[in-house]
Structures are given as structure tokens and as C-alpha cells.
Amino acid sequence: MSAATTEQDLTSLDWTRRLIAIDTTSRNSNLELIDLVAEELRRLGVEPLLVPNEEGTKANLFATFPAADGSTEGGIVISGHTDVVPVDGQAWSTDPFTAEVRDGKLYGRGAADMKSYIGAALTLLPRIAEADLTTPVHLALSYDEEIGCVGAGRLVEELERRGIRPEFCIVGEPTSMRVIAEHKSVNVFRATFTGVASHSSLTPDGVNAIHHASRFAVAFADMVDGWRQDGPFDEGYVVPFSTGGVNLVQGGIASNTVPDRCVIEFEFRSVAALDADEVTARVRSTLDEIDARMREENPDAGVALEVVGQVPGLFTEAGSPVLALGAELGGLPSEEKVTYGTEAGQFDGIGIGTIVCGPGDIAQAHTADEWIELEQIAACEAFFDALFARVTA
Ligand SMILES: [Zn+2]
Missing domain, CATH: 3.30.70.360 (Alpha-Beta Plaits)
Known part of the structure; x- marks a missing residue:
């Protein structure tokens, strides 16, 4: 790694702090965050695909780091949502959009759900950019997950339209780094x-x-x-x-x-x-x-x-290759199926083997004084180290 690159590279914690500082409550635009990530990707030599909403006020981002032979086929998607739930009416001890470390925990809106995962992913990318990859790595960031997985719906449509078909996807919702293979569908109507x-x-x-x-x-x-x-x-x-x-x-x-x-x-x-x-x-x-x-x-x-x-629900069957991938990367085994919906069903729905596995506890998501243990961020970094080994082997 060149000295110039090292100077500009940020730690997971630095990145997560920067992400938390941008108020991406679902009712707001997420473009400031998307622009920040796009700028980083361009610095690393990758031009991201932006898939905006109809009004152009929000966007999904998809980026591909090709294999050393130029191939963009298959590969692993690191997937997260950029939006967070409101802090309205919640009693926070500190400013929710100024991340703070206390007692081995990082506090801030989105610390658990799910900016620490994205922060750790962004920290991995400079290494990915410089490596000779044997398999492509993709980054997928969505908008409006918290109001019904709206953005990811548009994103997977666009991937289908363009014939982009990664092999695996890891949705980093907070599961305490356990590999979750199933969740129910969620269907909301108004009459x-x-x-x-x-x-x-x-x-x-x-x-x-x-x-x-x-x-x-x-x-x-x-x-x-x-x-x-x-x-x-x-x-x-x-x-x-x-x-x-x-x-x-x-x-x-x-x-x-x-x-x-x-x-x-x-x-x-x-x-x-x-x-x-x-x-x-x-x-x-x-x-x-x-x-x-x-x-x-x-x-x-x-x-x-x-x-x-x-x-859509996520119904990854036992024995699916993506479960073996999750285990290989150090994701913890889990029999549990989760009650909350995620974007995983949408990626699975276009034929991408998908699991949910990310740092932090869902119990802290959406709460006042939302936090994540620094140990969980470290566990996620170790997971990404294993991913790096896998895509460079
Ligand atoms: Zn979430």
C-alpha cells in the first residue's frame, strides 16, 4: 500500500463516526452520504452506479471491484442501508448525530443499525482496490430501508435490467455476527x-x-x-x-x-x-x-x-453455498430465524444467495442512546479480513 493511500485511509471507527454525523433519517435525503462514499470509490478508481428515487432526492449506490482478469461476473455483495429511524421524542443523553465512545461502546443513531457495518466495509475497500482479486467484490447501499425496503426494490430491479448477477450477498443488519438464513416476508397495505x-x-x-x-x-x-x-x-x-x-x-x-x-x-x-x-x-x-x-x-x-x-421473506435452504460462505468468514452459527424483515429477501429474490450477518444487537436498533460494542466492530473487521482472504485466494 502506498504511503499516500495510507495517509488518507480511515479506520472503521473514523468512517462510522463520519456516517453517523450525516443525518440520514429516512425522511431526509441520503445524498450527502452517497456522495461521500462515491467520492471514496472514485479515489479508489471505481465509478459507482447510482440508482436514484423518482424525485432524485435519494439514491442507491452499487459499485463493483472487478477480479484481476477484469471479470465482474459473480462475486460477493456487501450490502447495507444508509437510512436510520427518527430520534423524535426519544430521550438521548448526547447528540445522536455526534458519535461518542464510552465504556467500550460507540453511541449514536445508526451505530448498530447499521452504519458500523458500512463503516467497516469502507475501511476494507482500499485493500480490495489494491489487491489482485480472484472474485469480484460489490458494495450495495440503499435508501428507505426503514420505511419498507423501498430503495433496495429499485436497486435489484436495476441489477436485473443490467444483467448484474453476483453470486452471494451479505446483508449486515445487526445479528451479533450470527448468520441468519431466514426471515418472514413483510407486507403492508392501506385500504x-x-x-x-x-x-x-x-x-x-x-x-x-x-x-x-x-x-x-x-x-x-x-x-x-x-x-x-x-x-x-x-x-x-x-x-x-x-x-x-x-x-x-x-x-x-x-x-x-x-x-x-x-x-x-x-x-x-x-x-x-x-x-x-x-x-x-x-x-x-x-x-x-x-x-x-x-x-x-x-x-x-x-x-x-x-x-x-x-x-419478500428470506428462505435460504440448509446446505446453500452462501451458508458455507458465512461460516467460512467466521459468522456465528444460528438456528434462529428472525422476526424482522430485511433487504435480504430482495437480493435472494433475483437469485443471489443471501444471508444476514452484521455487527451489533438488533435490541439496540431504533432505541434512544443506540450503541454498539467496539468488540462487535472488531468482530466485523475480522469477518471482512476473512472475506479479503477469500476473494484474494
Ligand atoms: Zn437496519
Whole structure:
């Protein structure tokens, strides 16, 4: 490594501090962070691919360090999301966007979820850039993970479109460096029931949006109860069946007025043996029936469904080569399947063998005074050292 390069290279902790200092709460732009990483990549001789959102206010970043023979085929993706959850209403002891080290821990928003992983990855890159790689290494950074894995959806579409097909992907969500092979799908919907208002003494003149929303809520609750009672079951999860619920209702203005509007938000999370597409189709057909019934009452009434977000589950099978890779790099074995969704299902969905493995504990993610143990950052560095050995062997 040249002296000039060494001078400019930062440690994992330096990088993580810089990343935490950029407030990438999902409602904000992430471009300052993306620009910073893009600049570093250009310094290392790699031009990143940027995949912006529709408004151009946020972007995914994808970069490839080719093998020594110039090949960009296959290879390993190091994947992280750039956004963090809000600190609104949380009681922080210190500024969440000024990282602080105390008692062997690094404090700051994103310390665990998941800027330490990205910081460690950025520290690895100068070595990757100078090495003769036998297999390519890719970096993937996304936006809007925390509001439903929105950015990664666009990113994998773009990779597919360009025929970019890495072999493996390691999503560095905080798992305390355990290798996680499965998580449920997450599917979030909003349904807007449009009725017709009238005085509550003249119900035949109105269409009661809340009543129709309730019909759907009951049907959905029955479906959800069925999963709990009859499965399919998967004992690898803390909650060993698919779950769901109508979790938000808004509607009505007064007890003497037939409500002309009711908005509900509902979600379901499915295990591998339950087809999320089939459930989505059942949701649609149930709503279609209600829509028809509402229109019969009054042609101006009806229901509209919006898919807020659908994150596919990660269902990496035992014996998959990516599990062997995770173990080879020092990822800790784990039987546990996690309850939270990640972008891993999206990478897996385009045929990339994917695991979740990263530093820090999910229990610290999203909390006030979010922290990560420095030991976890060191464990991640060791993981990346092993990755370096693997891609240069
Ligand atoms: Zn995360």
C-alpha cells in the first residue's frame, strides 16, 4: 500500500463516526452520504452506479471491484442501508448525530443499525482496490430501508435490467455476527373506503364507510386467526406461524353522521410455507367483493387498495453455498430465524444467495442512546479480513 493511500485511509471507527454525523433519517435525503462514499470509490478508481428515487432526492449506490482478469461476473455483495429511524421524542443523553465512545461502546443513531457495518466495509475497500482479486467484490447501499425496503426494490430491479448477477450477498443488519438464513416476508397495505355521508337518521341515503371497512377487518382477522390455529407452522421462529392484523383505523366525524371515509392499514408476515402472493390475491378479492357491494349501494362509493410495501421473506435452504460462505468468514452459527424483515429477501429474490450477518444487537436498533460494542466492530473487521482472504485466494 502506498504511503499516500495510507495517509488518507480511515479506520472503521473514523468512517462510522463520519456516517453517523450525516443525518440520514429516512425522511431526509441520503445524498450527502452517497456522495461521500462515491467520492471514496472514485479515489479508489471505481465509478459507482447510482440508482436514484423518482424525485432524485435519494439514491442507491452499487459499485463493483472487478477480479484481476477484469471479470465482474459473480462475486460477493456487501450490502447495507444508509437510512436510520427518527430520534423524535426519544430521550438521548448526547447528540445522536455526534458519535461518542464510552465504556467500550460507540453511541449514536445508526451505530448498530447499521452504519458500523458500512463503516467497516469502507475501511476494507482500499485493500480490495489494491489487491489482485480472484472474485469480484460489490458494495450495495440503499435508501428507505426503514420505511419498507423501498430503495433496495429499485436497486435489484436495476441489477436485473443490467444483467448484474453476483453470486452471494451479505446483508449486515445487526445479528451479533450470527448468520441468519431466514426471515418472514413483510407486507403492508392501506385500504381507503369511500362511502357517502348522510344524516344518521337517513341511513338509506348514505354508504357507511366504517361498516364496509369493518367487514374487511373481520374477514382479515379470520384469515389471520386461521394461520395461528392451523399453521403452516415453523418452529424456527419465536412466533411460529404467519401473523397479521388491521393495525390502524381512521374514519368518521360524529356519531350522528354516516361516515363517508374510512382508511385502514393492515399487514401480514408470512413463513416460507405460506405463499405471500396468494394471500395478497385473497386480500384483493375480498376487497373487490366489498367494493362491488358498496357500488351497488351507490355508484360513487368503493374501496381502493394501496400496497405500501412488500418485502419478500428470506428462505435460504440448509446446505446453500452462501451458508458455507458465512461460516467460512467466521459468522456465528444460528438456528434462529428472525422476526424482522430485511433487504435480504430482495437480493435472494433475483437469485443471489443471501444471508444476514452484521455487527451489533438488533435490541439496540431504533432505541434512544443506540450503541454498539467496539468488540462487535472488531468482530466485523475480522469477518471482512476473512472475506479479503477469500476473494484474494
Ligand atoms: Zn437496519
